[in-house]
Amino acid sequence: MTHPVSPLAKPFPGLPSIAGVTPHAVRAGYKDWGRSDLTYVTLDEGTIVAGVFTKNVCCSSEVEIGRANVKRGRARALVVNAGNANAFTGYRGREAVEQIMDQVATHLGCAQEEVFVSSTGVIGVPLPKDKARAGIEKALSAEPCSWEEAARTIATTDTFAKGATATAMVGDTKVTISAIIKGSGMIAPDMATMLGYIFTDAAVEPAFLQECLSAANLRSFSCITVDSDTSTSDTVLAFATGKAGNAPLASFASPGADAFAAAIHDVCRQLAHLVVRDGEGAQKFIAVTVTGAASDESARKVGMAIANSPLVKTAIAGEDANWGRVVMAVGKAGEPADRDKLSIGFGGVWAAHEGLPLADYDEAPVAAHLKGQDVTIEVDLGLGEGSATVWTCDLTHGYISINADYRS
Amino acid sequence: MTHPVSPLAKPFPGLPSIAGVTPHAVRAGYKDWGRSDLTYVTLDEGTIVAGVFTKNVCCSSEVEIGRANVKRGRARALVVNAGNANAFTGYRGREAVEQIMDQVATHLGCAQEEVFVSSTGVIGVPLPKDKARAGIEKALSAEPCSWEEAARTIATTDTFAKGATATAMVGDTKVTISAIIKGSGMIAPDMATMLGYIFTDAAVEPAFLQECLSAANLRSFSCITVDSDTSTSDTVLAFATGKAGNAPLASFASPGADAFAAAIHDVCRQLAHLVVRDGEGAQKFIAVTVTGAASDESARKVGMAIANSPLVKTAIAGEDANWGRVVMAVGKAGEPADRDKLSIGFGGVWAAHEGLPLADYDEAPVAAHLKGQDVTIEVDLGLGEGSATVWTCDLTHGYISINADYRS
Structure with missing residues (x-):
């Protein structure tokens, strides 16, 4: 974590431990640094898994293998390598992943397909097999670590460690969710993004866990952007150990399923917001x-066009209520819009209404709102019932400084 | 022109005058500045016109009216207001445009529909009718001005005046094209972008002029991007006076039509490159x-995904041959691609071939290439015969400085 801590950082929350889940962190030395960079999480027998992955067609071997194996629904271990994305490394990259799966599976006495591997960092350099082997060897006998240490160990350009938690009552049983995530740049999830790991002690069927995760993803990770660039390695996995002992959740018909799905969504939204708060160079957190x-999906696309517009993002960085740039972004979104029905506001104050600047528009409260760290942009298209909120950060000199120097 | 001149600027070329075309420049005072900001170009009777316009659905009244009137194919005058885009100004904006058309048409004794108006500058402020009326009044009796003065007068955040010229032989007759353009930010043409005006003395049928312009647009303005933002006001118009006296060009079957179409394309490409060279904050001109x-259109889309990627653009700004970011951009483009067939190079040197970093990759010549002002990125998808070249600039601190301060 070499960059200054984001001004939008949140302190790491007190994450409860999850029965059946044990994190470890060691140093494999993937880069020439002193920090730990290999996270190894063991999962008790009976743990089930669900996942969402990047839609980038140049994805890493880790994503290809994980996407295939998550369909089996069973997991015993998670390995995360930081400092090397192992993406665009062809058969050599794939061999490194398979070596890690084999080494862990042999140790745990489980199937290779129950070992999930992620890697993040520079693209195009095969993960060094010798470092991976020695790192895993260390990890297999390491003492457990804290959630915060695990969150620090999966990070790359992140400036603060990120975690979230939630609970839900399933019948009389409290189930608990603890989750960590990394991500700061190359953030424009098409389906999922970044590396995020959600752990729960709930007893839940694999198909329903996948249903909850996919639904939550659509309203969290799929609604954020830092820079419109979609990573080759993005992965969010949810693991459920079943140790809470609740009556297993099989569908929304199961008692407590709504509360559980809401808790998963809550955690996903918390994690997604934390990533935006650590967006490269971010000075302001923006909700659009x-x-x-015309529809919720249309609203999301218009929101993302605004959230991805460099001219809107630099205007917010400059604390300029430049709603003309918002008009431009609405118009280029490729979605139904009618210039003469369009209303635009900041911080809850309309600046333009139904296609015209408001005659009595008072810029003072808007200017005050834009000086804060949390900025809202409101757009009403005046066409139908569809709505959505998306989140992004401003575009500042910090983004340029970070990315014109760092080789990611 | 308050920003420092782009390091990629080109001197204004010697543009020949075009028989039947007379430019004038006056100061309407749309902003509180000393420079001229109203361009008035008269066109002799018989001049025909073609145009391409922004696809932004929140377009200005100027674009709506121009798009309708260009279908009539006849033009007698062009008016360009700089400093106020008159976009998102509802009926009040429309009234200002109609006032200008009426005032000029009355003076020239032509139809209102033969007067074309463009406006560029801040969005959301109705064009002041009194300033427009007084400005037009001055323009109607003004002395002709040079092409360079006209090019300066249509500019807003541009840091240098931009023009291009070409000639073609149609039978034994030389026809000449002179053109000017403005544009620097909010540049991501979906169909056309910026304000560009092309004048020729060729005799040509309106439908064929439109065909030439539309075809040229696809390989010029539609292949550039500065910041992925599409303006509300973009317009490129081509005017042909017929004064050269050539046998009229009606289709590609007409003798000299190929040469004429090539000259139009040549001018459009020159203009498009000049806009990229004045991209806000640009330090390097990048050809991808x-x-x-799979097809030429697929190649163009992949090229634009690379050219729009902030991570690729900041890498080039940092003179970093970061081909991993190019891989990422290829993968997010939504077009057919196969990671293991993909090759990537800079300045003609392959860094990665068929999905693997080259074992004997020598970064020294690539590093030297990236230190220059003209950078090339080569991508071979290894799938089919489709190809395209697109142009962009790097993303630097200058872009942030310009756009976090200036209200556009």
């Missing part, structure tokens, strides 16, 4: 709410 | 060539 759209 | 794609 679009209403009156 | 994609080969081996």
